[in-house]
Amino acid sequence: MQEALFVLLNGLVYGLLLFMLSSGLTLIVGMMGVLNFAHASFYMLGAYFAYTISVGLGFWPALIAAPLLVGVLGVAVERYGLRAVHRHGKLAELLFTVGLAFIIGEIVPLIWGRSAVPYRVPALLDFPAFTLGGIQYQAYRLFMMAVSVAIFAGLYAALARTRLGLVIRAALTHPDMVAMLGHDVPRVFTLVFGAGCALAGLAGVIGGNAFTTTPGMAEALGAIVFAVVIMGGLGSIPGALIASLAIGLIQTVSITLDMPLGAMLGHIGLPLDPHGALGQITIAHAAPAVPYLMLVLVLALHPRGLMGARAD
Amino acid sequence: MTSALSLRGLYKSFGPTSILRDISLDIAAGTRHTIIGPNGAGKSTLFHLITGRLRLDRGEVWLAGENITGLSPHAIFRRGLARSFQVTSLFPRLSVFENLRIAGMRNAGCGHAFWRRLDGFAELAEQVEEMLTLLELGPRRDVAADALAYAEQRALEIGLALVGGAHTILLDEPTAGMSRAETERTVTLLRRLSAGRTLVMIEHDLSVVFDLADTITVLADGGVIASGPPASVRGDARVRAAYLGAAAEVLT
Amino acid sequence: MKRLKSLALGTVAAGALMAAIAPARADEVVRIAYIDPMSGPFASTGRLGEQHFRFAIDRVNASHAAGNRTFELVVMDNEVSAEKSLTLFRKAVDDGIHYITQGNGSSVAFALSDATAKNNRRDPEHAVLYLNYAAVDPALTNEKCNWWHFRFDADSDMKMKALASYIVASPNIHKVYVFNQDYSFGQSVERAAVAMIGNKRPDLQIVGTERVPLGKVTDFTPYIAKMRAAGADAVVTGAWGTDLTLLVKAAADTGFPATFFTYYLGARETVQAVGMAGKGDAQISEWHENVDAPAIDRMAAEFKAKYNENFYYWRVVDMIDTLAAAMKQADSADPLKVGRVLSGMKFQTPLGPEEIRADNHQLLQPMYVSILAPDMPHMFPGVPLGFKTIKRFDAEETRLPTTCAMKAPG
């Protein structure tokens, strides 16, 4: 029982972290149709900015300032880069972000070095909050969960209640209509892109010290963030939350399953040689591949993702 | 004798909004039939339902004695029904010639072959050249479709529906946006090419309607309010009331 | 001095350029192509290696240890790609280079070993000797061995043999969990651990094995929970880099008390991430800063003064010194002749006697099991812990049977 609770809790933490990372991207993809491959790079920048700021001023100012800086950078990228590429079509936009990710990935080690920087969890939150089944739970993890939930609530409310939110939601489904109604769509795009990047930056501030801040951190997370956004459905914040939690939970649960595939498929009547190459793989072993399997299945069955507003 | 196209009790709604209700219609083979009606009457939706673009809520569509309800657009095309679109829908980066050739490939027996030269289908090329001449697009043969003038694009749009040799052709506002002269040329063209085929058109230009149509159906508010030869439709009081109003003088 | 200047161009290192600049002197210049990552995610490792090679080569050149020959390093950036390494290998051969060295990535090592063997068979005039300083897949000196490949790092089985004999002799360790990255190296560590630790003592058992894909896992907490549930009191892992850092950090964060027995704990960023919670965790290595060897201490100090980095690869110095000695003995820079000397060569080092096995060209060197302990002479910056030897193994003790069936050329 306790073990099940623990697995659940871990899945929740991981899922919420994924959500934090992907909430910004789902906004950008949903609204602008831009598959921003540089999103994880903005996450990395958030962590590095936070590290530099926290060295001088401490963690809490960094929590505010770093995402803002990343947001400003995002605005600049949209205004002077993406907007120029926009007329060349979607592929060009996507490739622009690929190139951007590449360049950020080269510049970051130039500034901060090629190995990890010692970006630490603030002392205020650096203690075990409670112990479950002999495993300590750091207070910082609870803080991460709280921030993630707050992001969800804030985004959801902002999209549902504010005028800008209304315009954004309308633009998701009827972009031409919104333009015709006289809204400055490019400006909304810029804002959304900046906000999305700031969210990625915030995730970096919070994830960078919980895990590690290295030049490789963007690459490690890039693909899975896409899996979340696509699976959740482009542009859907609740969809991203559900997909994040689903991936978090399923992956965490599958880590605990040591049954070989051969044996498992045997149970449900599928013949797979339990001693063959495939049959010997355990589910735990295959866990990291699970999100992609889910992605392919969801998309093959339901092209808009779980709760997508856009079909393209 | 079986009808070329027979609609039996079609219903369609989008969410709570009912678009079409109980549409039944028989169109005799080899005739030219025109569907008219005010904007929002559901004319284009009806075409989408017939050609498989949208799914029916209820009812059946029969093409030359075969039930084609629920088939995909390409399956319906293969049974001899081609269509054009109200909003021009071409292959913008391909030349006029290639546009027309693609439209003719299915019926020329090209299949999905990737081992035969497309140029080797000489009969298809001839057919396309002929169509080019008929559409008066000959000089524009090698120009990309998106570089054409609007009227030329409209002509090509019609050409795509006509070139394949389908026995039933649905044209959605073929003369929309054309000048008087262009419209007249198009009518001549349609008259010529519809010989021996069934032609169903949505048309706003009433002079075209009465010039070409053997039979007319009037749609209003999602229902058929009148159907028959021009003379009877012209005289129908409900048509006058519901639709014609301002245009009544054309009828008289 | 002119030559030094050309060296200073450093990483530019276009072989052809070098050859053009190299002045005609009595000294024979022996170029060594260093094929490792200089850009991309693994560049830090490659750069660190490069500094050690420059350091070792400068020493040899200054002391004329290779007789009237001087060494010159030609740096080639392979981005840890086997494909790119093979092209660079061709380039090295073209440029008349007869010695290559590489260490990062088993896949690259296998590709280079394979390419060396084929090249030397097809084109003996341009024969190449491959000096492996860090790729530790046992297969390289067993079923996939080749006469032209010499390894100066203990393979993962040899390291495991040392670790295992320590674990088996520790009465407080009862339940061992084996955790690795899922690629050939991790798989071989796992195989060796299971074979060498399981069933060696009635109250000692392997309670679980796990492999995770390289660099794909962000949160290791669920894995720690699994180890905890299995009741592990020791974790044996060949993981390295960020994966290892995240693993031990997750253990520290969750208060998991088991001892980690590692191959690569010595990285500064890993120790810094774990902090004091890393106390007592162990690593196996051929040297560490607190080994009592004044000669190497002096080198380490010199290295630190020169590059402002911690001395790490003692074995690079060992390898270059040995190569120089072999050349002097063979009185030739011909790779075949030098290889014949190296094969079976026995020599003294500040750490004790060493031997290059004639049957598979694996260097036998002393090994140290050490733990992170406070109050050591050398400690990590920011973390008052340093490595302390808890068990030393003589070179001979690390010898393992080999399946290598290589044939000497000619």
Next chain:
Amino acid sequence: MSQPATTLAATKSRHARQGGLKIALVFGLAIVVALIAPHLFASGFGLSLLNRMAIAIVFALSFNMLLGQGGMLDFGHAVFFGLGGFATMHLLKWVDGGLPLPVALLPLAGALGGAFVAVPAGWISTRREGTAFAMITLGIAELAVALVVMIPQWFGGEEGVSGDRSGGMPLFGFDFGAASQIYYVLAFWALIAAALMWGVTRTPLGRLANAVRDNPLRVDFLGYDPARIRFLTFILSGFFAGIAGGMQALNDEILTVSNIGSQASGAVLLMTYIGGVGTFSGPIIGAVLITLLQMALGTLTDAWQLYSGLIFVAMVLWAPGGISGIIRSHAPILRGGLGGRLLAAYLALLPAALVTLAGIIGLAELAYRLQAVRGGGKPGHLFGLAVSPTTPWQWLIPLALFLFGAALLSRLAPGARAAWQEAAAFAAGRRGR
């Protein structure tokens, strides 16, 4: 309606004959180049570069069959390349073991392997188009890599699968061990594959793929199932990617997981895009150029990865048609004899562009050498000047150059653009008449 049909047919067949002659000429030229090239680059490195180009050309062309011809962005194209390679490699091992097959034929096994894998992958992915398609391929690619790593019994794990190409049946006395011999095998396959892929663009399926790229909805109403067309194109593309993979297997004699990974998929996208997706020749140009760049730039400067990133972004921003796009947009102008006028406008840009470039290079080099100096290296020289990245004023020079050059460029660029547009319009007008 005035032109008599007979004249029309005559013009057409003349067109066709001229076209055929031109194609024969192009391929003849390609064969000549392929035969001469190894004598110009006779070194092992040169040959190995040529071999890589041959492989990259086939791979990029197969990729463009999807992207350029069919409008499908495949993020996991290396899956077919790599698995085709593995198929070849396993067969090569059997050949080593005595299977009587000439080694030169083995890329065909790669082709079958690539197509075989493309069937299930395409079955899932090609039912969707656009972004959804691209995302499914991303998922499939990640899955494929995970699977390959998980099954070392088949794919050899990290160490990969290796074989010996000289162990098979000799063909005309060649055993293909030497790089010069394998070059001819690879060149042969590259020419065959390129010719076949070019041929495919001239078939009904090739034209339908264009149609689906431009307007899938309309294709559906012309009697073809767009998903079916995408599916068949996808399999064909997998087939040719597999040939490239097989060529790779023969060239490297070893194949590892990295050959199917995202880096390999990214590289082919880069090549194809930089070369230009709009033309058949674009991917070829891209493959040759990027292969050269990867190998040459890396030996010149540490900053080469940054430079390639910058070049890539600059291309996306200012030349989305790739190199072949630039050529194509200037060809009519040159043919129209307007090159001189345009050249003047471009030359006016040149100093500003050079100044900007010098600024960028200066900044990048200083940054990388600062890192080198921190690591104990030597800063070296740049443009013949001693570099000292720790001195602040040395940063000001390239910064000033960059800012000045960029400002100048943004002033002058509209003029050059206008000149180009004018010339293009003029040339088009001439041709139109």
